[in-house]
Amino acid sequence: MADLIPVTVLTGYLGAGKTTLLNRILTEQHGKRYAVVINEFGELGVDNDLVVESDEEVFEMNNGCACCTVRGDLIRIITALLKRRGRFDGIIVETTGLANPAPVAQTFFIDENLRAKTRLDAIVTVVDALNLGKRLQDSPEASAQIAFADVVVVNKTDLVSADELAAVEAQVREINHLVTILRAARGNVPIDQILGRGAFDLERVLEFAPDFLTDDSHLHNVDITSVSFSVKRPIDPDRFTKWIGALFAERGIDMLRTKGILAYPGENRRYAFQAVHEIADGAFIGPWKEGDQRDSKIVFIGRNLNRPQLRRGFEACQVDG
């Protein structure tokens, strides 16, 4: 697994400070070399022979699934970059401000060559503390970028008051209550908190799942929300697969990200599950700790989530241990 090249996806609305952050990553002395796939050279002030300019080419797969989209350009470019092994330690993919992050994330689930040789490390979304509210209202991509994020960098914190900052962070959490929030002014976040996080690593799903909310206090000003459930009795794998499969088949377009840790009956290991739209992935990870509550947990981030229905569905997957 150590051979897998980590890929960090950097998203954020135009003007949020993505390029500033990227310039910092590329100039700071951290002893690592990154290949960078960018959308346009534009303001990038760094002379780096491993910067690749790319047109974002979002391709549908020919398999009848409308949400099965991939970034064809990334498949080509990263496959080629991997043939220059040893020249770099990781890959950073910058998306345009208007990009929906789903095709990027799905690319690393769907393409078998990239699956075999790279790992999606984290989706990092830069937001602008001053303008986030406006962006969320005028652009559906802005909330999707937060929904898909593993890390949200709230930038330009020096331009807002403490109360305003708290409100911005509440808006971020409302869309994605799993996300790690980092505060920054002019992109000054510690680079090691952005790169090499392993946030997409199934073994670490739990670490990034903070409190599973039980109350439902929504501000109702954004269309994307997250809901999460925790159940006590073990989950029957067949029932779960059937339920989640039917749910994704019907609602895949609305389900942006799903992550869960499941306790199967008679199984000492935790089962980690995650999906981007209906592209799902799962694996057994480390054992439950002795004496731990073996609660199964699941989080959905998406549009028009019917909380009672999802809860009933998940609860019905339980069996007697």
Add this chain to the structure above:
Amino acid sequence: MSQDLLAQRGISHGLEAYVVGAAWNRFGTRVGFGLGDGCVAVGGLSGDWPRFETHDGGLLAIAPDLAGGFLSGGDDGALCRTGLDGTISAIASFGSKWVEQVASFGDATSGLYACSAGKNLVLFDQAGQKLKELPHPSTVTGIAFDAKGKRVAASHYGGASLWYALAKTDNPRKLEWKGSHTAVTIHPGGDAVVTSMQENALHGWRLSDGQHMRMSGYPAKTGSLSWSRHGKWLASSGADAIVLWPFTGGGPMGKPPLELAQIPEIVCTQVAFHPHHEIVAAGYADGTVVMADVAGERVLRVKAPGNGEVSALAWNHQGTQLAFGTEDGLAGIVDLATR
């Protein structure tokens, strides 16, 4: 255990870089190994294997040039020729656009060079003068000349485009099929165009009537395609055997493919038909290289497993030497001439 052919009658060198592709020069005497570090290493059965720094960056594709050397494209945006003596000349530079595909046809007195640069297929004459840039709806992922050099095909998202290379007005025949097409080849008799796809399948168009040919069922990605001399068979990678589709008697529609040289659970990554006989060479993900006789279904081992996935495989045009290269940088040549 019997020794493999490489040990008996071959030579190999560690090139310390990913072997992106192998191309024999047009005389079939020396082979150019295109390397992930931008170099072209020139190999032969005897003598040194010099290594030339052709590209400032990574090399992405290699083919013979028209003079006896090699044509290559790189992520430095350059389309270059590398002579056997190491003379490097740039035919064109496309700046920040990568040159991901290259092809050539003909000889030094009358021939064509082709390369991709983003969404364009660019054609040059034998002297390297640009003739035309042919646009496509998305990035060009594969280029193939037909057997006569009259037509050239480009694969891209949504299908392939078939152009007359020297037409006065450029109007492609659009071969459409939903999905992302990743490589292209033209039947030696001009009967069909076939692409490999992102979805572990091949797709073909019969040119006489536009009939679609769906060739699916691969467990892994396809990408390496090779025709038998007259186009009776199309060999392909992407399964744990060499998959051969019959293009005779109305096939491949309604006919199962022939599978040769199965190595259970090990994916075939490269195929190369012998230029004259119905013998196909194949490389696998574990580093094995074999030759298989289509009619007799006999299999000879050329190279034992190891040294990483086979990433390049090519016969010289006489069919007397077979070159291979691997991801871990081993490159070799096996001499199959009658002694």
